[in-house]
Amino acid sequence: MKNIMIAGAGVLGSQIAYQTALSGFNVSVYNHHIDTAERRIKALKSDYERDLHLTDKEFQQGLNNIKVITDDVATAVKDADLMIEALPESLELKEQFYEEVSELAPEKTIFASNSSTFIPSQLAPYTDRPEKFLNMHFANQIWKFNVVEIMGTSQTSPEVIEEATKFAREIKMVPVILNKEQHGYILNSLLIPLLASGLSLWAKGVADPAMIDKDWMISTGAPMGPFGILDMVGLRTAAQIERNAYAQTKDESHKEIADKMEQMIQEGHEGKESGQGFYNYPNPAFMDPDFLKH
Ligand code: NAD
Numbered sequence: 001m002k003n004i005m006i007a008g009a010g011v012l013g014s015q016i017a018y019q020t021a022l023s024g025f026n027v028s029v030y031n032h033h034i035d036t037a038e039r040r041i042k043a044l045k046s047d048y049e050r051d052l053h054l055t056d057k058e059f060q061q062g063l064n065n066i067k068v069i070t071d072d073v074a075t076a077v078k079d080a081d082l083m084i085e086a087l088p089e090s091l092e093l094k095e096q097f098y099e100e101v102s103e104l105a106p107e108k109t110i111f112a113s114n115s116s117t118f119i120p121s122q123l124a125p126y127t128d129r130p131e132k133f134l135n136m137h138f139a140n141q142i143w144k145f146n147v148v149e150i151m152g153t154s155q156t157s158p159e160v161i162e163e164a165t166k167f168a169r170e171i172k173m174v175p176v177i178l179n180k181e182q183h184g185y186i187l188n189s190l191l192i193p194l195l196a197s198g199l200s201l202w203a204k205g206v207a208d209p210a211m212i213d214k215d216w217m218i219s220t221g222a223p224m225g226p227f228g229i230l231d232m233v234g235l236r237t238a239a240q241i242e243r244n245a246y247a248q249t250k251d252e253s254h255k256e257i258a259d260k261m262e263q264m265i266q267e268g269h270e271g272k273e274s275g276q277g278f279y280n281y282p283n284p285a286f287m288d289p290d291f292l293k294h
Helices: 011-022 034-042 045-052 056-064 073-077 091-104 120-126 158-170 187-203 209-220 226-233 235-249 252-266
Strands: 003-007 026-030 066-070 082-085 110-113 133-138 147-152 174-178
Touching (some): 003 011, 003 073, 011 026, 011 034, 011 056, 026 073, 034 066, 045 056, 056 066, 066 073, 073 091, 082 091, 082 158, 091 110, 091 120, 120 133, 158 174, 187 226, 187 235, 187 252, 209 226, 235 252
Parallel strands (some): 003 082, 026 066, 082 110, 110 133
Antiparallel strands (some): 133 147
């Protein structure tokens, strides 16, 4: 693989585009607003300088490999070996895009979606190449959290999975390959129940967040517990997940948890980003060495 197209240069697409370019591939970016795509990609400079100690020159070398940023799908895909789609999480929008790109892409192009919630067999039917379709799920801040979950359908060819795995390594990701389709992949299949159980213990009044985290951290050796993680994810997202669960199940306990978090949000406790959530930042109690001793 040499030429990689990224569709959608938002939070994740801009990161995938830059990481791929920095690793020496020719990158084309498709985004309906060209200027915001450019701005987002350039804004990664401070992160790469701080976390990976890139010099100005090295960062620029990466930028030089982004050959085109365009609002025209045909231009972006015309010689792509791999197209990674990171468009908004709307099935309707993705359907429209995959139908269009299927007509325009060369036969060789492998299609990969970065979707967090749609499994590949929901998206592959919109394309003309189910054997060349898979999901590649990157984590936010890919230069630091460098895992990519690779998940095909029963129709995806094994060579395509192999090629995607090789590409993931070439852009310095650790590939995690799923043998079967699974909503939430591996990480969220593990994480969401942990967070939901922690929140349920708190809402029922079984113990407070610090006590719950302390038990989890001492017993498993984990560097943080569910409430430390919830602060990192942000309470707005966590409350939304609980509201969605309530809408689906009508289980009142989800509504109760969402309301409790909503009240915290109203009081400015939105999580790590706002300086306070279940803990206060930048020095949350769970990071104090004494936290685990008593
Ligand atoms: P985002 O909203 O930040 O970015 C979407 C980009 O697509 C924007 O730049 C927008 O201008 C552009 N866009 C919107 N409609 C378009 C269209 N019709 N044609 C061309 N460009 C269009 O979204 P995101 O957070 O980067 O998420 C993108 C995908 O990545 C989603 O499928 C999401 O599930 C997945 N994902 C997100 C995260 C995350 O932490 N944000 C993590 C893993 C996976």
